[in-house]
Amino acid sequence: MAEESQKWVLMVTAQTPTNIAVIKYWGKRDENLILAINDSISVTLDPAHLCTTTTVAVSPAFNQDRMWLNGKEISLSGGRYQNCLREIRARANDVEDEKRGIKIVKKDWENLHVHIASYNNFPTAAGLASSAAGFACLVYSLAKLMNVQEDNGKLSAIARQGSGSACRSLYGGFVKWVMGKEENGSDSVAVQLVDEKHWDELVIIIAVVSSRQMKQVAPQMLETVETSALIDTGKGSSTKRISYEEAIQNRDFPTFAQLTCADSNQFHAVCMDTSPPIFYMNDTSHRVIGCVEKWNRSEGTPQVAYTSDAGPNAVLIARNRKAATLMLQRLLFHFPPNSDTDLNSYVIGDKSILKDAGIQDIKDVEALPPPPEIKDKVPAQKYKGEISYFICTRPGRGPVLLTDDSHALLNPETGLPK
Numbered sequence: 371m372a373e374e375s376q377k378w379v380l381m382v383t384a385q386t387p388t389n390i391a392v393i394k395y396w397g398k399r400d401e402n403l404i405l406a407i408n409d410s411i412s413v414t415l416d417p418a419h420l421c422t423t424t425t426v427a428v429s430p431a432f433n434q435d436r437m438w439l440n441g442k443e444i445s446l447s448g449g450r451y452q453n454c455l456r457e458i459r460a461r462a463n464d465v466e467d468e469k470r471g472i473k474i475v476k477k478d479w480e481n482l483h484v485h486i487a488s489y490n491n492f493p494t495a496a497g498l499a500s501s502a503a504g505f506a507c508l509v510y511s512l513a514k515l516m517n518v519q520e521d522n523g524k525l526s527a528i529a530r531q532g533s534g535s536a537c538r539s540l541y542g543g544f545v546k547w548v549m550g551k552e553e554n555g556s557d558s559v560a561v562q563l564v565d566e567k568h569w570d571e572l573v574i575i576i577a578v579v580s581s582r583q584m585k586q587v588a589p590q591m592l593e594t595v596e597t598s599a600l601i602d603t604g605k606g607s608s609t610k611r612i613s614y615e616e617a618i619q620n621r622d623f624p625t626f627a628q629l630t631c632a633d634s635n636q637f638h639a640v641c642m643d644t645s646p647p648i649f650y651m652n653d654t655s656h657r658v659i660g661c662v663e664k665w666n667r668s669e670g671t672p673q674v675a676y677t678s679d680a681g682p683n684a685v686l687i688a689r690n691r692k693a694a695t696l697m698l699q700r701l702l703f704h705f706p707p708n709s710d711t712d713l714n715s716y717v718i719g720d721k722s723i724l725k726d727a728g729i730q731d732i733k734d735v736e737a738l739p740p741p742p743e744i745k746d747k748v749p750a751q752k753y754k755g756e757i758s759y760f761i762c763t764r765p766g767r768g769p770v771l772l773t774d775d776s777h778a779l780l781n782p783e784t785g786l787p788k
């Protein structure tokens with residue numbers, strides 16, 4: 371290793387997407403290694419709208435591992451961070467920067483400390499899977515810094531030890547987390563089913579349910595596994611699972627939508643069947659689902675699939691742009707923003723869908739007619755302010771390195787946050 375007196379700092383910055391499960395993971399067979407009791411499938415979301423950026427740095431001047439999340443220092447003492455750091459360090463290799471005269475040999479990594487700065491471009495711990503993007507980015511960036519030679523599948527088994535769902539953020543497109551059989555978790559890894567270009571017609575709208583209604587509840591999987599009579603560890607018959615993967619391969623939206631909605635509903639049924647019962651969805655979540663169900667039925671074939679995780683937000687997957695536009699009109703009709711919210715901050719992400727929907731300002735929202743499927747039956751109901759905002763996005767790519775220094779979150783001279 372270069373002399374202690376040489377206070378060089380070596381850094382790597384990476385960006386990793388978040389993901390939303392369409393076949394949910396719920397329940398662990400090993401709490402420490404985070405090994406699931408079923409296979410799960412997710413769609414990776416476009417990092418342009420939801421992503422984590424992490425810079426990791428090493429220097430002989432650092433005297434302990436430190437981390438800053440969204441600008442605030444956090445402790446790395448938790449088991450999940452320690453497991454990821456240990457597993458990555460164990461796989462580190464020689465690193466040389468000839469130009470700067472820096473050489474780190476494999477065994478040096480045992481004594482060198484790292485600084486980590488991470489930023490989520492979306493709210494942390496708000497039901498938008500920041501832990502998935504965050505741990506995937508931590509592991510991916512450290513692996514690049516330490517010249518770990520393993521592929522993303524092997525890295526996914528490390529990210530999994532930070533948060534189960536994080537393993538699926540190592541790839542873009544549709545991703546399966548294979549639960550595996552080994553006790554040490556070596557075969558509990560993510561595999562890419564198809565990349566993000568395979569089904570690029572899909573449009574995803576996330577309805578972020580008003581935070582004043584949100585009660586933060588950490589995933590309580592253990593209680594479910596111990597007490598729910600409904601939990602199906604195999605997630606239905608293998609034929610059902612195969613048809614789901616085939617639906618993705620064949621871009622068969624009706625089958626995909628039917629199985630996605632059913633899995634989400636079963637997940638929430640299992641939560642409610644837990645003792646004590648867990649209620650993640652609230653009235654607003656139910657209203658959004660009701661709106662989608664009604665429209666799908668009136669069309670005779672599904673236009674939009676819905677799914678919800680351990681919180682009240684609803685994720686809607688539209689079969690194409692036209693369906694997304696019609697969906698957004700319906701959502702804005704039923705869930706208009708509060709009078710003090712401007713449209714620009716109410717619909718974020720890919721705003722071009724708003725334009726397609728012919729909505730430029732709040733007056734256009736107020737002028738939206740009731741969706742035809744509810745006309746003449748019941749008076750159209752509006753739930754102003756129940757949704758905080760909508761994020762319009764699409765399936766996206768996996769992790770990337772950001773080589774332009776301007777993206778780095780740490781100062782290249784000091785290794786401290788910029």
Ligand SMILES: Nc1ncnc2c1ncn2[C@@H]1O[C@H](COP(=O)(O)OP(=O)(O)OP(=O)(O)O)[C@@H](O)[C@H]1O
Nearest residue numbers: 422488494495496497498499500501502504505680
């Ligand atoms: N960028 C990040 N880098 C490393 N760890 C992160 C990062 N972002 C979040 N985390 C970790 O994930 C935790 C939040 O996870 P939590 O499961 O509570 O919320 P979430 O993943 O945003 O929401 P949900 O799981 O309900 O979708 C944080 O407290 C932190 O420990």
Ligand SMILES: C[C@@](O)(CCOP(=O)(O)OP(=O)(O)O)CC(=O)O
Nearest residue numbers: 391394395410533534535589679680
């Ligand atoms: C409902 C889910 O979102 C549960 C995700 O749980 P986490 O991955 O957040 O849990 P830990 O492994 O304990 O960190 C379904 C899913 O993402 O598959």
